[in-house]
Amino acid sequence: MNVLKGLLVGCVIILSGCASYYTTPGGSVHISNLADANINELMSKEPAASFPANISVARIQASGYQSQRVESFGSGRYSVVTTREVESEQDFERLAKLPEVTGIAPLNRILLPANLGSLKELREASARLKADILLVYTFDTSFHAGEQKFAPLNVISLGFLKNKTVTVTTTVSAAYFDVRTEYLFGVAEATTSASKKASVWSSSDAVDDLRVSTEKEAFQKLLPEIEKTWAGIVSEYAE
Numbered sequence: 001m002n003v004l005k006g007l008l009v010g011c012v013i014i015l016s017g018c019a020s021y022y023t024t025p026g027g028s029v030h031i032s033n034l035a036d037a038n039i040n041e042l043m044s045k046e047p048a049a050s051f052p053a054n055i056s057v058a059r060i061q062a063s064g065y066q067s068q069r070v071e072s073f074g075s076g077r078y079s080v081v082t083t084r085e086v087e088s089e090q091d092f093e094r095l096a097k098l099p100e101v102t103g104i105a106p107l108n109r110i111l112l113p114a115n116l117g118s119l120k121e122l123r124e125a126s127a128r129l130k131a132d133i134l135l136v137y138t139f140d141t142s143f144h145a146g147e148q149k150f151a152p153l154n155v156i157s158l159g160f161l162k163n164k165t166v167t168v169t170t171t172v173s174a175a176y177f178d179v180r181t182e183y184l185f186g187v188a189e190a191t192t193s194a195s196k197k198a199s200v201w202s203s204s205d206a207v208d209d210l211r212v213s214t215e216k217e218a219f220q221k222l223l224p225e226i227e228k229t230w231a232g233i234v235s236e237y238a239e
Helices: 002-020 039-044 089-096 119-128 204-237
Strands: 021-023 053-061 079-081 101-106 133-145 148-150 155-157 166-178 184-196
Touching (some): 053 089
Parallel strands (some): 053 101
Antiparallel strands (some): 021 155, 133 148
C-alpha cells in the first residue's frame, strides 16, 4: 500500500511539472508531394472548373499534427485541421466576396476518410460539396531560442528558455487545385516572425500565445496573396 501511495504521489509531482515544458506544434506539409508525381501526367492536366466557382477549403498539416490547443484529423501522408485556431469567420467571409466566387465551404471530418494519402481524398470530399476548386493551406512554424532551432514536436524546458529571446517564424503556403482534374491553378505564400524576451516564459501558455499570434499575423498576410492569385486565375480562366 505504501509503495502504491508513493507511486501516486510521484505521478502527481510529474503531472504538476508538465507546465514547465512546452511542446512545439507538428509540422507542415509539402503540398507538391501530395500531387501526382508523374511528369507527363502533370503536364497533361487541364482545368475543368466552371465559373463562378464554389471553393472548398482545407488546412492540412503533417500526420499526427497537434498543438497545445488543437489536434488534427486523419493519418497517413498528412492530416487535416478542422478547428479554426488562427482563422476567423470574417476571413472566410472575405474570401467568399471575391469575384467569380459563389461560395466558400471548409471541409470537415464528416466528409474525410481516416487515411489520407494524396489530394484525391480532399478532392472527393470537395466533390460531395459540389465545389469546383480546392484551396489548401499549411503552416510551417519554427522556434528559435538563441542559436538553437527546435524541430516539430520537440519538448522544450521553460527553464532552458530563461535569459533567452525566443523567436517564432511562420510561413503559410496555399495552393488552388481543380477539383475534377487536380490541375494546379496557382499558389500563394506569406511569412512573419515575432520575438519576446525571457521574462515572459513563466508558462507553456505564454510560449503558445506567441505561436498563435504569429500564425494569425501570417494568415492575415496570406489573405491578400490569395486574393492576388485568385485575380490572376479569374483573368486567365473565367472567360
